[in-house]
Amino acid sequence: MTQSAAKQTAPTSRGPSIHCIDLGLQLGGVEILRAINLKLEAGxxxxxIGPNGGGKTCFIRxxxxxxxxxxMVETISLQDDEPVIGYLPQLLDFDKTLPVTVSDFMAIVCxxxxPAFAGLGQxxxxxxxxxxxxxGFVANVNTRLGSLSGGERQRVLFAQALIPEPSLLVLDEPMNNMDQAGEKRYLELIKNLxxxxxxxxxxxxxLNQVRQYADTVTCINQTVVFHGSPAECLDQLNTGDLFHLATKRAITKDSDVTTTSGSTVGEST
Amino acid sequence: MNDLYEWIRVSLQSAAQDGALPLAFQYGFVINALLCAFLIGPLLGGVGTMVVTKRMAFFSQSIGNAAMTGVAIGVLLGESYTEPYVSMFGFCILFGLLLNFTKNRTQLSSDTLIGVFLSVSLAVGASLLLFVSARVNTHILEAVLFGSVLTVSDTDMNVLLAVSVLVLAMGIPLFNQMLLASLNPSLARVRGVKVDLMEYIFVFMITLLTVACLKIVGAVLVEALLLIPAAAARNVTSSMRGFVLLSMLFSTLSCIAGVLIPMQYDLPLPSGGAIIMVAACIFILTTLIRVTFARFREARA
Structure with missing residues (x-):
């Protein structure tokens, strides 16, 4: 029953494409992002990817x-309506002793x-x-959110991103705290979506997951360090010095890099 | 509305004279106090769960202190010192909104900022009120701090009723959004929740409620009644529904017992103090339950 419900609400190619034009961000006088030019295709x-503190989460936000x-950020949807965004935040920072069960949390969100205390509608x-x-959440929905394992909590967060059926899914480190079975399920789900x-x-x-599943990979450290298909971008580097190199390149020739990244978008499509 | 109160009072009083109810019910002010208890009990209990979840505990206390300044301003402006509602609502709402406005615009963590506002409002309120009450009535400060159930008037009840309706109208439909806005603002925004607006509405709601309950419980103790029942309920529940319902129940019980027990046994206690002491007993009881029964035990952090 549940699977048929999922299929019914899934038409094809409904996601938006996203264009960033000279995106920059300053917070409290600190430059976090600058001169980001990107075209991210629909579907x-x-x-x-990028080093910690390189501004990935800020970029997404x-x-x-x-x-x-x-x-400028433009989301261009093939359909007339606004894209439905599903968002998986990096961490749910909350008091673990709160009496909020899985179904309460889903009620608060969806x-x-x-009101959540009045229970869920049919x-x-x-x-x-x-x-x-x-x-793949199998625990009892009346378990307190705070007593779930990290992987189970991550599943709950992912589940809320799927309601209502999204056309743009934004995942901030979905594999955090995730167990192996969960990772497999996630990757499958991402591919299907x-x-x-x-x-x-x-x-x-x-980076292995990126190689295997991504259509494009973008390395962000303040600005776009490189952008293109994983085969082009990742194979010339070995993972160890990726981020080291990334920082160096970003500082020395960022304008150069952003222009080349623009052209790789064109090639890879 | 006043006719309705009168009708309730008259019918309960006659019942008390027939011996169907305890003798305390032959006094109109006892019935007034109980009517108020039935309103503020569930209301403070319910909203208290949100206060606890959103970690806004000290906010309502600073509003309570601001109310002292409100009363003082009211007396200075010539309002009646027993019902200076215009000044109290006016000043407290300004104060609450200003606090929230400042919170959005400084780097200070919210407990620090609330601490600053709390002490300032206490200092200003106490000074002004002492200055004013020396000229009018030396018991104002006491009444504002600890509430005085004996003097609840029909106007007080009308104000309380109006505020209850408003708070329910805001609190029930926006319950989920207000919680989500503080659980994860980023997720809330993606889901179309106006996070800043929700904070302002919540602050507004707490302010209204605090001021309306001042007469019964007093400035110092309103916040205790928001927190203690919710904390007690939290001890023994693991779901939102149990949390809200139990908190409402505990809070109502405390209000009623706090009004009736001193009457029944002729104890010279302020109602506010008695209500909070009952609530505290419930809290201790639930803590004992939590400690004793294995099903509440959990891993330590």
Whole structure:
């Protein structure tokens, strides 16, 4: 039942493409991002990598319109309506002793105007059960969020990103705290969603996963260090000196790099 | 509305005279106090769960202190010193919104900032009020700090009723959004929640509630009644529903017991103090339950 529900709501190629034009961001006088020019195509898996503190999360939050950035971000959807964004935040920072169960959390996120303490409606209940099944959440929905393992909590977070069915999925390090079975399930799910035409932005750490699944990879350290297909970008580097090199290149010839990255977009399509 | 209160009072009083109810019910002010208890009990209990979840505990205390300044301003402006609602609401709402406005624009963590506001409002409020009360009535400060259930008037009840309706109208439909806005602002924004607006609405709600309950519980103790029932409920529940319902129940029980027990046994206690002491007993009980029963035990951090 749950799978058929998922299929019904999945038309093809509905994700938006995203264009960044000269995107920059300053917070508290510190330059976090600068001169980012990118074209991210619709319905593809775009991985974002880069050193910690290099501005990946800020970049994504700028794309989502939550940062006072400069420059332009355009999301161009083939369909007329606004893209439905599913967002998996990096961490759910909350008091672990709070009496909030999995189903309470899903109610807070997805239940609209009906307060979480009044329980779930019939329709949300089915949607939520379906989403939890898709991410392979098997524990009891009446377990407190705080007593779940890291992997299970991550699954719950992923499940909320699937309600309502997104056309743009933004994943901020989805494999954090994830167990092996969960990673496999996630990768499968990401692949299927992309095949359904969902645009996926994925901040990733594991370069093997990037090689295997991404359509494009973008390394961000203040600005775009490189951008292109994983085969082109990753194979010439070995993972050990990737980020070291990334920092050096970003400082010395960033304008050069951004222009070449623009052309690699064209080639890889 | 006043006719309705009168009708309730008259019918309960006659019941008390017939011996169907305890003798305390023959006094109109006891019935007034109980009516208020039935309103503020569930309301403070319910909103208290949000305060605890959003970690806004000290915010309502600073509002309570600001109310002292509000009363003083009211008296200076010529409002009646027993019902200076215009000044209290006016000043407290300004104060609350200013606090939230400042919070969004400084690097200070919110507990530091609330601490600053709290001490300033206490200092200004106490000074002004002492200055004013020396000229009018020396018991104002006491009444504002600890509440005085004996003097609840029909106006007080009307204000409380209006505030209750407003708070319910804001709090129930926006419950999820307000919680999500503080659990994860970034996720809330993606889901179309106006995070800043939610914070302002929440602050507004707490301010209204605090001022309306001042007469019964007093400035110092309103915040205790927001926190203690919610904390007690949190001890013994693991779901949102249990949390909210139990907190409402504990809070209502405390209010009613806090009003009735001193009456029944002729104890010279301020109602506010008695209400909080009952709530504290419930809290201790639930803590004992939590410590004793294995199903509440969990791994230490």
């Amino acid at each position: 593809k898996i775009h991985c974002i 700028s794309l989502l319109g939550q940062m006072p950035h400069t420059g 239940n609209g105007l009906r 329709q949300p209940r089915q949607l939520i059960a379906a989403a939890l099944e898709r991410v 992309a095949a359904d035409g969902v645009t996926i932005l994925w901040i990733a750490h594991d």
